[in-house]
Amino acid sequence: MIRINENYTKLKASYLFSDIAKRVNAYVTANPNQPVIRLGIGDVTEPLPAACVEALHAGADEMAKRASFKGYGPEQGYAFLREAIAQNEYASRGCKIDADEIFVSDGAKCDCGNIQEIFATDVRLAIPDPVYPVYVDTNVMAGRTGPSADGRYQGVTYLESTPANGYVPSVPSVATDLIYLCFPNNPTGAVATKAQLSEWVAYAKKNKAVILFDSAYEAFIRDPNIPHSIYEIEGARDVAIEFRSFSKTAGFTGTRCAYTVIPKSVVAYDAAGNAHPLHALWNRRHTTKFNGVAYPIQKAAAAIYTDAGKQQTKALIDFYLGNAKLIRAAMTKLGFTCMGGDNAPYIWVNTGRDSWEFFDLLLNKAQVVCTPGAGFGKCGEGHVRISAFNSRENVETALNRIAAALK
Numbered sequence: 001m002i003r004i005n006e007n008y009t010k011l012k013a014s015y016l017f018s019d020i021a022k023r024v025n026a027y028v029t030a031n032p033n034q035p036v037i038r039l040g041i042g043d044v045t046e047p048l049p050a051a052c053v054e055a056l057h058a059g060a061d062e063m064a065k066r067a068s069f070k071g072y073g074p075e076q077g078y079a080f081l082r083e084a085i086a087q088n089e090y091a092s093r094g095c096k097i098d099a100d101e102i103f104v105s106d107g108a109k110c111d112c113g114n115i116q117e118i119f120a121t122d123v124r125l126a127i128p129d130p131v132y133p134v135y136v137d138t139n140v141m142a143g144r145t146g147p148s149a150d151g152r153y154q155g156v157t158y159l160e161s162t163p164a165n166g167y168v169p170s171v172p173s174v175a176t177d178l179i180y181l182c183f184p185n186n187p188t189g190a191v192a193t194k195a196q197l198s199e200w201v202a203y204a205k206k207n208k209a210v211i212l213f214d215s216a217y218e219a220f221i222r223d224p225n226i227p228h229s230i231y232e233i234e235g236a237r238d239v240a241i242e243f244r245s246f247s248k249t250a251g252f253t254g255t256r257c258a259y260t261v262i263p264k265s266v267v268a269y270d271a272a273g274n275a276h277p278l279h280a281l282w283n284r285r286h287t288t289k290f291n292g293v294a295y296p297i298q299k300a301a302a303a304i305y306t307d308a309g310k311q312q313t314k315a316l317i318d319f320y321l322g323n324a325k326l327i328r329a330a331m332t333k334l335g336f337t338c339m340g341g342d343n344a345p346y347i348w349v350n351t352g353r354d355s356w357e358f359f360d361l362l363l364n365k366a367q368v369v370c371t372p373g374a375g376f377g378k379c380g381e382g383h384v385r386i387s388a389f390n391s392r393e394n395v396e397t398a399l400n401r402i403a404a405a406l407k
């Protein structure tokens with residue numbers, strides 16, 4: 001008799017964004033003449049930068065000619081892209097990351113979901129709350145947690161991000177082995193200072209743990225004192241893996257390209273206590289289960305490192321940050337305490353009331369969709385996430401409607 005992976009039955013029945021979609025669809029069906037503005041899901045709205053589009057076309061043209069056609073490429077990514085990343089993202093910030101420590105992939109979602117495969121099933125997890133749901137759910141699927149009770153899975157050390165700690169959790173008092181951190185944070189928009197990240201690196205070293213650092217939103221950092229990479233912290237090369245994505249940096253959510261950095265010095269241990277480099281394990285996993293990102297897409301990604309590409313991606317992010325500034329200012333003016341929006345595309349609004357109730361209020365009275373904080377974890381209750389990914393016109397209209405609805 002074929003049997004299922006029963007860990008899947010521990011997952012909460014429906015995914016946050018399907019719950020939201022159901023409520024929005026019900027509203028739209030009942031009110032077909034009331035146009036809804038979506039500031040909920042974190043998807044970009046602006047087209048790809050021109051430099052990327054040109055490179056994408058050129059890459060497609062190469063595929064059309066026998067002399068320049070390419071079949072399977074290296075699973076880890078073409079050298080031209082890995083070298084451009086190493087130079088522009090790391091060497092330029094004084095981080096020693098070699099091109100062959102970078103694994104190009106089709107998404108940070110898949111990478112942060114799949115990485116747990118290379119760790120033992122009984123490692124102790126530390127996961128932020130609120131959180132991008134992928135970190136928790138993939139560990140539930142793999143059987144690393146007990147059942148869920150009262151919004152929490154047994155066996156996980158939750159790193160609470162609350163108004164009291166400025167939404168940046170400190171290291172826990174207990175030892176853990178696999179630590180997920182995400183800065184700039186989704187959903188809170190909070191960023192971590194060098195001092196805060198140094199505490200985490202020291203904790204990981206002390207506990208022989210590994211930090212999984214998701215910096216999918218690093219391109220939104222504008223404060224020069226905030227680190228973009230965990231490798232800006234001394235010692236991180238020995239204890240941290242970093243996830244990056246072109247999705248939010250250059251509008252690649254529908255184009256799909258990302259990368260994971262695993263320095264060769266990061267190790268984890270077997271039952272006998274022998275150290276094993278994680279680079280080799282991930283390389284084995286990646287080459288066995290992944291066959292590389294399409295050549296024209298990698299060409300398009302590399303184009304963000306040309307002079308024109310750098311200028312265009314900066315302008316793109318500045319545009320979203322302009323939206324974020326308006327949202328944060330408007331919500332603050334309405335009397336809410338907000339986090340984020342300055343070095344991140346998300347504004348985390350402390351609503352002081354039930355987050356689904358506030359979601360319904362904005363949907364029904366302002367026809368604006370936000371994301372209820374409770375969907376990101378227990379500590380998300382009392383908050384909503386508003387995303388800056390939309391046109392300026394829609395953001396301005398949404399903010400006027402919210403102000404009128406909350407009067």
Ligand SMILES: Cc1ncc(COP(=O)(O)O)c(C=O)c1O
Binds near residue numbers: 109216245246
């Ligand atoms: C924190 C975080 N990591 C990763 C991702 C996924 O990135 P990608 O589009 O590269 O899969 C997202 C997307 O919303 C995200 O918010």
